[in-house]
Amino acid sequence: MEVNSDIFCGDATDVLQxxxxxxxxxxxxxxxxxxxxxxxxxxxxxxxYVEWFLPISKELxxxxxxxxxxxxxxxxxxxxxxxxTYVMELILEMRKQGWLWTEExxxxxxxxxxxxxxxxxxxxxxxxxxxxxxxxxxxxxxxxMVPMGDxxxxxxxxxxxxDRIRDNSRVGSGFGKNxxxxxxxxxxxxxxxxxxxxxxxxxxxxxxxxxxxPSWFIKLFTKEFDTVLDPFAGSGTTLFAxxxxxxxxxxxxxxxxxxxxxxxxxxxxxxxLFEKEEGYAFINK
Amino acid sequence: MEVNSDIFCGDATDVLQxxxxxxxxxxxxxxxxxxxxxxxxxxxxxxxYVEWFLPISKELxxxxxxxxxxxxxxxxxxxxxxxxTYVMELILEMRKQGWLWTEExxxxxxxxxxxxxxxxxxxxxxxxxxxxxxxxxxxxxxxxMVPMGDxxxxxxxxxxxxDRIRDNSRVGSGFGKNxxxxxxxxxxxxxxxxxxxxxxxxxxxxxxxxxxxPSWFIKLFTKEFDTVLDPFAGSGTTLFAxxxxxxxxxxxxxxxxxxxxxxxxxxxxxxxLFEKEEGYAFINK
DNA sequence: GTTCCGCATGAATCGATAG
DNA sequence: ACTATCGATTCATGCGGAA
Numbered sequence: 275m276e277v278n279s280d281i282f283c284g285d286a287t288d289v290l291q292x293x294x295x296x297x298x299x300x301x302x303x304x305x306x307x308x309x310x311x312x313x314x315x316x317x318x319x320x321x322x323y324v325e326w327f328l329p330i331s332k333e334l335x336x337x338x339x340x341x342x343x344x345x346x347x348x349x350x351x352x353x354x355x356x357x358x359t360y361v362m363e364l365i366l367e368m369r370k371q372g373w374l375w376t377e378e379x380x381x382x383x384x385x386x387x388x389x390x391x392x393x394x395x396x397x398x399x400x401x402x403x404x405x406x407x408x409x410x411x412x413x414x415x416x417x418x419m420v421p422m423g424d425x426x427x428x429x430x431x432x433x434x435x436x437d438r439i440r441d442n443s444r445v446g447s448g449f450g451k452n453x454x455x456x457x458x459x460x461x462x463x464x465x466x467x468x469x470x471x472x473x474x475x476x477x478x479x480x481x482x483x484x485x486x487x488p489s490w491f492i493k494l495f496t497k498e499f500d501t502v503l504d505p506f507a508g509s510g511t512t513l514f515a516x517x518x519x520x521x522x523x524x525x526x527x528x529x530x531x532x533x534x535x536x537x538x539x540x541x542x543x544x545x546x547l548f549e550k551e552e553g554y555a556f557i558n559k
Numbered sequence: 560m561e562v563n564s565d566i567f568c569g570d571a572t573d574v575l576q577x578x579x580x581x582x583x584x585x586x587x588x589x590x591x592x593x594x595x596x597x598x599x600x601x602x603x604x605x606x607x608y609v610e611w612f613l614p615i616s617k618e619l620x621x622x623x624x625x626x627x628x629x630x631x632x633x634x635x636x637x638x639x640x641x642x643x644t645y646v647m648e649l650i651l652e653m654r655k656q657g658w659l660w661t662e663e664x665x666x667x668x669x670x671x672x673x674x675x676x677x678x679x680x681x682x683x684x685x686x687x688x689x690x691x692x693x694x695x696x697x698x699x700x701x702x703x704m705v706p707m708g709d710x711x712x713x714x715x716x717x718x719x720x721x722d723r724i725r726d727n728s729r730v731g732s733g734f735g736k737n738x739x740x741x742x743x744x745x746x747x748x749x750x751x752x753x754x755x756x757x758x759x760x761x762x763x764x765x766x767x768x769x770x771x772x773p774s775w776f777i778k779l780f781t782k783e784f785d786t787v788l789d790p791f792a793g794s795g796t797t798l799f800a801x802x803x804x805x806x807x808x809x810x811x812x813x814x815x816x817x818x819x820x821x822x823x824x825x826x827x828x829x830x831x832l833f834e835k836e837e838g839y840a841f842i843n844k
Numbered sequence: 845g846t847t848c849c850g851c852a853t854g855a856a857t858c859g860a861t862a863g
Numbered sequence: 864a865c866t867a868t869c870g871a872t873t874c875a876t877g878c879g880g881a882a
Contacts, residue, residue: 388873465683
């Protein structure tokens, strides 16, 4: 059985009209942040952001199944020395639309952007907001269990603080080399804090988020042959993750350049991803 | 020169009236969460939380110096399957009072409370909201610098196993001398994500945060002989941290039981804390 | 075949300068 | 005055080339 991958070029609000009601199991997306990526996406002003996003979230609510989940990756920027409030305002408005704000996961970016300022430290985290249509959403917790036990308890305890943080990141992402060891040990459920580095060495595109991020949520909230949607596909990370995990995927991207890259890349990347996939397979059992 | 420590028993709003305008350099507090700890504090309903807190934050704005900072440790609880929105509403309302919402730090609780739910993972983080009165607040970034990531990777890797164990055993009871060498090496500024374990061994108070948490902010936002305020003193962690770092401290606690405990404990705990302090002192130089 | 260095590169932010 | 642009600052990561 083959999975289906569709990528459409156009404005998210328009293309979403063509999708059927209650057809999507999971939405994972990272929309352009306010006033960011001006060169590629034009940049939505901070004070227009909520107004811009609400028509899209309304359509997303329509296409999502009652058992489905919407994961929104977003972070407010600093304006005039203060954090902007549009993310909070967006949550409040989306609840009025009928969304349930179920949870807020934290993505701890280990390799955040460098810099020094007199009144501020580096920003090392982003929000991963979980919204649902009903309280009866599907969640497959066993698919993302992480190894625990003596390895983490005793070995890590003797390491330095920085080492411990580094190793925790591996645990959170579910990757590592000694998978065979993990299998014989105890497994534990993860928390709502994810430790992942951004992918900066990628040549073709500025990767929005690492492959592990959508992969983690896809494993957690869908099963094989479910349908995953990303209305801001960008470089296609969510779609590749979905296809790789044998989920049907739908992508929308407004920029033709990215659209073509994703359309071609799906086939191209399959082999590369498949190699990595073995790691997932082990962990998913 | 001696530092001064005052602890008052009473309602925060009332006692704050007696404090002078522009007299406090730093406020660090963890107010009772909505509907939590009903047995001890009576529990403020989630839908009344903002209304309850605003008179207090208004007084805090008055007593804080223009160069001062207010750190609010808070996390919304889950109600009826959803995260409550009172923290977001509180931020929006406090901005209307004149507070600047400068930053949101994340406290990653490494050993968070265990448990399993069908639709939710363990909650491993809390918000540390930074508010300011003006943009010209004091910040002493050098006081909280941490060793660089590269340092752990290369330097530590070359040490023998016994060396590593010996050094780490010293950490528990105060640092060894050779750490002073590390300090002259590569240090980096931290990020806005704090990795701290919760103190589970705390006997008398239900929801105390670890000593390192207020200590970190006290070092970051004050200098010696500045004044630190905690309007919800609880078991007195903030006050002990302040005194220990030679800052003047003011505490307010509504429950007589805690009030007496803190009042007596300040002297009692001094020795215990002082031993630990050596570790901090090294890092602060 | 490994291990080790060197180097480019980020969903950044501030303050100064220019229109 | 108020907004747009630019340079300086900073550090974890993963790659490629070298020992």
